Amino acid sequence: MFSPRVVSLVPRTGPRRFMSTASKLTTVEVNDKTGIATLTMCRPPVNGQNLELLLDIKSSIKEIENDSSRGLIITSASPKVFCAGLDILEMHKPDQQRLRAVWTELQNVWCALYGISMPTAAAINGHAPAGGCLLATACEYRVMVPDCRIGLNETQLGIIAPKWLVSGFLNILPKRVAERALTQSRLFTTDEALQEGLIDEIANSKEEAVEKCAAFIGTFSKVNPVARALTKLQFRAENLRQFHKEREQDVENFLSLVNRPEVQKGIGAYLEGLKKKKANKQ
Numbered sequence: 561m562f563s564p565r566v567v568s569l570v571p572r573t574g575p576r577r578f579m580s581t582a583s584k585l586t587t588v589e590v591n592d593k594t595g596i597a598t599l600t601m602c603r604p605p606v607n608g609q610n611l612e613l614l615l616d617i618k619s620s621i622k623e624i625e626n627d628s629s630r631g632l633i634i635t636s637a638s639p640k641v642f643c644a645g646l647d648i649l650e651m652h653k654p655d656q657q658r659l660r661a662v663w664t665e666l667q668n669v670w671c672a673l674y675g676i677s678m679p680t681a682a683a684i685n686g687h688a689p690a691g692g693c694l695l696a697t698a699c700e701y702r703v704m705v706p707d708c709r710i711g712l713n714e715t716q717l718g719i720i721a722p723k724w725l726v727s728g729f730l731n732i733l734p735k736r737v738a739e740r741a742l743t744q745s746r747l748f749t750t751d752e753a754l755q756e757g758l759i760d761e762i763a764n765s766k767e768e769a770v771e772k773c774a775a776f777i778g779t780f781s782k783v784n785p786v787a788r789a790l791t792k793l794q795f796r797a798e799n800l801r802q803f804h805k806e807r808e809q810d811v812e813n814f815l816s817l818v819n820r821p822e823v824q825k826g827i828g829a830y831l832e833g834l835k836k837k838k839a840n841k842q
C-alpha cells in the first residue's frame with residue numbers, strides 16, 4: 561500500500577533537497593545555510609488528506625526530526641490551497657478499515673507535529689479549512705497570504721472536532737472566540753485571522769511567507785535549544801497526555817459518528833455542493 565521511501569541527497573553546496581517519498585505526496589527541502597527544513601504537501605488539487613498523504617506527512621516530519629534540522633516549515637505546492645482538510649471521499653460510504661487508518665494517521669500527524677521539539681511554522685499559501693487548520697495550529701507560528709480562509713468548519717459537515725483537534729486552536733485563540741468559531745463553523749478571512757491572532761503575519765506571496773517563517777525560526781538562534789525544546793513541550797504536555805489517554809476511544813467515536821446515516825447524508829450533500837460549485841464555475 562505504501563512504498564518505501566527513496567531519499568536522494570543533492571550536493572551540500574546551496575540548498576540541500578531530499579525528495580521525501582517514492583509517491584512524492586510531500587517533498588522536504590533543507591536549506592543548508594539555515595538548517596531549516598521545508599515540508600511541502602503536493603497532492604493536487606487541494607491536498608485533501610487521504611491515507612497516503614497523511615502517511616507521507618508523518619514520515620516527512622519524522623525524517624526532519626531525525627535529520628536534526630533547526631526548524632520545520634510546512635507549506636503546500638498548490639497555488640490556492642494550503643490544505644483542504646480530510647479527503648471527504650475517505651469519509652463518504654467508507655471502507656471501514658481504511659477509515660480507521662485515516663483517523664489514526666490524522667492523530668499521528670497531529671501528534672508528531674504538535675509534539676516536535678524543534679521550532680515549527682506554517683507558510684499558509686492558500687485556504688486552510690478543518691484538517692488544514694489543524695496542521696497550521698499545531699505549529700508555533702503562522703504566516704498567511706491574503707484573501708484566503710482558515711478555520712475549523714467540522715460542524716458544517718455534521719461532525720464534531722474532538723478535544724485534541726481543537727487544542728492547537730485553543731492555544732492561540734481566547735476560549736470564547738474559539739467556542740463561537742467552532743459552533744458557527746467559522747472560516748476566518750486572512751485579515752480576520754490576523755485580527756483575532758489566529759495567524760501571526762500576512763505575506764504577499766508563498767515565498768515571502770516562507771521567508772517570514774524562517775525569520776521566526778531564526779529568532780531562536782541564540783536561545784539554548786534544549787531549554788527551548790523543554791519549555792515548548794512543557795506547554796504542550798498536558799494536551800498530549802490527554803490525547804494519548806483518549807486516542808483509542810477517539811477512533812471509535814469517529815467511526816461511529818461518520819457511519820451514522822444522517823452524517824453520511826450530510827457528507828454526501830456536502831460533496832454534491834462542492835461538485836455543483838465546480839459546475840457553476842465552468
Ligand SMILES: CC/C=C\C/C=C\CCCC/C=C/C(=O)SCCNC(=O)CCNC(=O)[C@H](O)C(C)(C)COP(=O)(O)OP(=O)(O)OC[C@H]1O[C@@H](n2cnc3c(N)ncnc32)[C@H](O)[C@@H]1OP(=O)(O)O
Nearest residue numbers: 608644645646647648687690691719720722813814834838
Ligand atoms: C467526540 C468526537 C468524535 C468524533 C470526531 C469525529 C469527527 C471529527 C472529524 C473532524 C476532522 C477533520 C475533518 C475535515 O478535515 S473534513 C474536510 C473539511 N474540508 C472542507 O470543508 C473543505 C472543502 N473544500 C473547499 O472549501 C474548497 O474546495 C477549497 C479548499 C476552499 C478550495 O476551493 P477551490 O480552489 O475553489 O477548489 P474547488 O472547491 O473547486 O475544489 C477542487 C476540487 O477538490 C475537491 N475537494 C475540495 N475539498 C475537498 C476535500 N476536503 N476532500 C475531497 N475533495 C475535495 C473538490 O470537490 C474539487 O473536485 P473536482 O473533482 O470537482 O475537481
